[in-house]
Amino acid sequence: MSEDKKEQKKEPFEPKIVGFLCNWCSYAGADLAGTSRIQYPPNIRIIRVMCSGSVDSMYILRALLEGADGVFVGGCHPGDCHYIDGNYKARRRMVLLQNILETLRLEKERVWLRWISASEGQKFADTMNEMTAAIKKLGPNPMAKHWDL
């Protein structure tokens, strides 16, 4: 840290990503990425929730309508949910949500659901790298413009 690295030149488009992470696995995985100092792009804003099953589709839609370029939902691996099966419910809900996105003409790749355990700091960082790159490719959320008054 002593020598400040040159800040990379700002890309023209830096996506804004909201992340809903379950307290027991994914949030802990993100913490582990931190303690292991694994670097990833600073585009995500994490909101801690107790379980991926508690993420209301309304939150995701609202985020997209408000202009977020991507939404990430992280939960425990199938079978590992701290609350038995919240993540299965999240998965089912995600399928429904993607239909809605289609009607809104939003790319369903803007919403990611991934399983990241408390020991997968590296996987969390890798996923952030992938997602940021993918959303950059998609470009800004068209809804954002639509709603910009």
Added chain:
Amino acid sequence: MTKKTTPIGAVAVIGGGITGVQASLDLADMGFRVYLLEKSPTIGGVMAQLDKTFPTNDCSMCILSPKLVDCARHENITLHTLVDVQSLEGEPGNFTLRAVQKPRYVDLEKCTSCGSCEDVCPVSLPNAFEYGLVKRKAIYKPFPQAIPNAYVIDKEGDGKHRGCVDCMRCVKECKSGAINHEQKPEELTLQVGAVILAAGSVPFDPVVKPEFGYRRYQNVMTSVEFERVLSASGPFQGKILRPSDQQHPTKIAWVHCVGSRDAAVNHEYCSAMCCMYTAKEAVIAKEHAADIEPTVFYIDVRSYGKDFDKYITRAKEQHNVRYVRSRISEITEDPTTKDLLITYEDDAGELKKERFHLVVLSVGLCGAGEQKHELLEKLGLQANEFGFLQTRLEEPVVIRPGVFAAGSLVEPQAIPESVMQASAAAANAAALLKDARGTLVTEKQYPPERDVSSEEPRIGVFVCHCGINIGGYVDVPAVVKATQALPNVIVVEPNVYTCSEDTQKKIVDAIRTHQLNRIIVAACTPRTHEPLFQKSLREAGLNPYLLEMTNIREQCSWVHMDEPLSATEKAKELIAMTVAKTRFLQPIQEAEIPVTQKALVIGGGIAGMTAALSLADQGYDTVLVEKESCLGGYLQKVYYTVDGLDVAAVLKQTVAQVQQHPRITVHTCAQVTSLKGYVGNYESEITTAQGTVSFAHGVVVVAVGADEYKPRSYHYGKNPRVLTQSELECWLSTCTSQDIQKTETFVMIQCVESRDDKRPYCSRICCMQAVKNALKIKELNPRAEVFILYRDLMTYGFKEKYYKQARENGVVFLQYDAEKKPEIEAKDRGNLIVKVHEPMLGELLKIPVDHLILSTGLQPNPDNPAIGKLLKVPVNDDGFFLEAHVKLRPVDFSTRGVFVAGNCHLPKFISESIYQGQAAAARAATILCQSTLKAEPNIACVDEELCSGCGVCLTVCPYNAIDRVTKESDGKSVSHASINEGLCQGCGTCVSACPSHAIQQRGFKDKQILPMIEEMCST
């Protein structure tokens, strides 16, 4: 036994390092009064001086500080610093401990730790906390987070420098009249039922090894000094500078085993943690300044702990730490540049000379600290040959009845082992004093909660620098400024360490002076630190759930280290989002749930049996479930130990104790087939051949063990001459003397299919098993030749002496490289020839063998993932259970109420399994000793107005915590959902399923989450 009197429900803990702190907290939480006695002016011990901890690179102070603050705040802990213990008399259950309370010259009650005394003090002398790298005043506070949080006057000095000169300027300066130069030593007499010794040990002073040039050459320092150099609150504020010219060194060398494994200083033991902290220092140094080129001179890299091997691999591969296997012969100084020249022998046996800007000596621990001898003498205890207070294998924390010991006073060891022993000692004391539990304790009284319902939100934000962990990458002043402009934010304060006790007082004061009603701490992860700050709110009369944390360390500064600008922007936004949520926070009152004061232990090996016995001895009914037909687990495959423990007798005795204990029920050939409920209230089904029984309990200890890995290579299973270590052990214990006399050559290969890509962990026990078996062979047939082919010999701690003994008895140790594994050639009649590259000799050796022995290590129980699912606890990549925190919570899981012990946590020795079993029992007892627990705070609640009674929530709730109730209203009967507060675990599933948004989750309501989203999208 004479007449039975009730014991005294108090325990004296001697030593305030992490070991003493953990033992104190456990006992205090179990309902005992604790007197924590520390000889220095502050608790914290060596851990307070460390910069980071391996293998997670957690900031040492950050994880320690909450524990210190907890100690200071705990109603049941009385802290005595500056205490010299004098004598101990009496019997178990009723001791009298006498000590001298030395004067501090500062009144703890009055000192506000403002520091103005320090400014006017004219005396300056070397700062011992910083190992003399900088100076301090005669009146001083050892470090910012010191507990008690008060100044102290040094009247004595350090021998060379004099201390206080009695000028009295500080007295005049002190506004609170806290200073009293007239204080005199006082006698302290304590009546206690048990004593725990945790006085620690001191780092080796390399002055006695002139070849290293320590103190002669300015740029040779010890590893403990280098920890201070790395520390943000250290002498150079975390900049890496060398002492001679305060310049930034790039070539830094570490030298292993200074004062360890060294007969010349009577330290023929391994200090057990130096290999790892060296790697950590090299990695962290590199993290501080990328231009550093670290070189490590080593003999073996003893990476025998959990994830240690992976850490070393990362150090080598990702951080380019260069490892040179060589005992260095000398260090000299270039007098003009003050650089150092290290002479060493390289792989090929050639003498090399290399220049370094700085040399760090990785010093070990010394049992022979003078102070310690004094303590042991006064207590009439005997140190072992190395000056440590050694215990027996089968009772690893017991000195004599009523007197227990833990930590590095017992043997050099790392933090997790010390913490486990601390809890184990607490369990033993608790069992002894169980009849007096709760007799001498007081309940913590908090001020009544202020009703904030009619107040406008008034938010206070505390932004943490966390030394340089946050402040080094995020521009904290800029963040503070931006936060000040946010709505409802009344005060914003930056802190160096928000978790220090100091800051807790500040938070309480700020709440009172500014009438704050919501608090944000922007620092590290809430998963570790939330409880600490919640307590501060309670002390200020606020509901603890009016706190939110913003994680600007793990999820910001540490993961965007190369982009300080973006990291700063992100930190601002994260805080703004938290403010948006916090404005809508509401107080939460948790429901009280009753605790079933019984325990379930899964696994009947030595760890499980020990845990069960410890719980039962503390008075809790325990059910022990074992999958096999008899108790004993892996211990049944152990025939002897190197130090002559009668394993069979220990096993037999333990099994008998378990079976006869009135409070233990054993189920063999049994499995836990279902487990429902949560901490305090579990209901399991245990299936045996006779059928299924159900059992209600409050906690679970998982101790399902591990088994020897069966290899696929080296003709194992095809050639009868190829055995595993356990099989050899069995053979050696049962063979006739003729058999063994016939056998001439044994070759043992270590790390077979272990420490490689597939099984990238070290099994910790196999090196010692090889040494043990080699010694046994030599004992049975001194003519037999034994070769041990090894990569790194993991004989840590006192085990080192058996390594030496084996060499003396003629066992040949040959080192091989992971890339050049030994090979075998099969000859006719099943004869084998082992071929191994010996790097030192540079040749290929061919050894014909009678028996080829493979050290394969342990493999985790294949049931672990399934058991993990049942208990809702994680398993790591290697298949072992993943504890809540590798350093400070080694037997806990993040899931409350579930604990781990033994080989299923990581492979370990018998004594280690025993103390971990007891530690798990202690941690479990902190729950079982309570009759009620607070229920989950973040439970769901129903808005009856909005609820249409559709019942969707009933179907999704995983805990059956929702009922549909029907009420009469206006003559019509309406139904709505109703939540059972004891059953609801706060997952929020019903919330997102409710079609009419009638269910909300406390702490995560729509009106709390949506503003976060809006805030984030608005910028």
